[in-house]
Amino acid sequence: MLDYVIAAFERQDYQAAAQLLQPLLQTSPENPWVQFYAGRLYEELGELESAQKVYRSLLKNVTNTKLLSQIRQGLQRLETLIQEQRQRGIAQATTGSNNNQLGVLVLEAISSESKTVAAQNFAQIMEIEPYAARLQLPSRGWRFYKSGTIGELQFLGQELRAAGIPCFWANIAEINQIRVFQVSYIQHAEPQATVICQNEQGQMGAMSFEWSEVSDRILGLLPIFEQVVDRDVRGKLQRKTKTQDYAHFCDLVLPSRGCILRIHDNSYEYQKGVTKIDKSDRSTIRISWNSLLDFLSLQLPTTPIWSDFSPFAETVIDQIELLKRIPSNIHLFRRTPSTWDSAFMLYSTLVSIKAANKKEENI
Structure with a gap:
């Protein structure tokens, strides 16, 4: 019976091959030659993933030299076909400006x-x-x-x-279409939230919104680098760049408005608005910042918080040419520009894009 199957493949009569293989797969399912020609049939019918699965399974167990050679040839043909398909797919996918x-x-x-x-x-x-x-x-x-x-x-x-x-x-x-407003302080929390903020051109104004418009909160730490003098293993003085501190940021995502409200621990005006701290209070910026985050948590108790920026940044900060194309909208005093700033902008805007897409899917 297997000879008839082989003959059908040789004359490219795959319909006959399929009919002849069917009873063999029921009576001799463990026969490696039967399995091989089942894989060949998948291959000829264009079911490449199924063919690969059969060939790879056989490759682990077959010892017959002639059959091993044919299996390897089949896998090579499949790899070539899959690669050609992928290249055609990519070419079609990149058509158009x-x-x-x-x-x-x-x-x-x-x-x-x-x-x-x-x-x-x-x-x-x-x-x-x-x-x-x-x-x-x-x-x-x-x-x-x-x-x-x-x-x-x-x-x-x-x-x-x-x-x-x-x-x-x-x-x-x-990514670059998403606007970023730098929050100076939160003026009101009820009945709507109102923030005093600055746009990309440095113009001050007020923005009111419902707390329910905030889809996500993004927390990020951006390293502050300084040049320090240190001694090497031989005791010689040398200059090194070290992380001396971290700037804390909290972004509020408003996907329906296509914007982000950015709050920075060192530029937020804690003595103003609903989070006003008495000037006589000697609280440090860190305590004030934590109090502000607690206030936001009360207003946004169920809003997702994204706090995995640092591990994401480690995978992208070396992409200098890419990050040059993304304005950071972060105003830290730095002696030299840092890709960490644009990396945070990328992370935050990606959260915003996913939030906007999710909102559209739910409409």
Whole structure:
């Protein structure tokens, strides 16, 4: 019977091959040659993932030299076909000016239980070693993975999602459209919240909003660097850049308005508004800042808080050319610019974009 199957493949009569294989798969399912030709049938019918699964399963158990050779040839053909399909898909996805805009692809946290299978799928899609793939998948928070044309990133992102790997993508133009207002102080909390704030051009004004408009709170620590003199292992003096302190930021995301209200611990005017602190109070900025955060928690008791900025930043701060395209809207005194500032802007605006997308999905 197997000879008839082989003959059907040789004359490319795959319908006959399928009919002949069906009884063999029932009577001799463990026969490696029967399994191999089942994989060949998947391959010829264009079901490449099913064919790969059969070939790889056989590769672990088969010892017959002739069959091993044919299995390896089949896997090679599949890899070539999949690569060609991917290249065609990327080419189609990047057609058009909008799809050629610069964007970012971000990996989301995946549970440890799902990581083994996800790493294998990730390795196959990205053509890297499974061990390296596992290290790339975050267990907590987000990980910047790559930048490129938004069409290509969307194509890859859809492949990843289909393989059970959570991710999302956004283009830089969309990121830079989100406005940022620097909050000087919260003037009123009821019946609406009103903040005195400054726009990107430095103009002061008031903005009123409902607390329910705030979809997310984002907390971030930005390192403050200083040049210090230290001694090396030989006792010689040398200049080093060290982190001397951290600036605290809290962003309030208002997706329906396409903006972020940014609060900075060192520029907030604690002596004004509803969070007014008596001038005679000798509270430190840190105590005042914590009191402000407590006040916000009372107004926004169920609002999600994002506090995983630092691990995300570690994955993107070396992307200097990318971050140059993202104005930070952060006004810290620095002797030299720092990519940490634009990294926080990227993190905060990505939260805002996801919030806006979620709001649209719920409409």
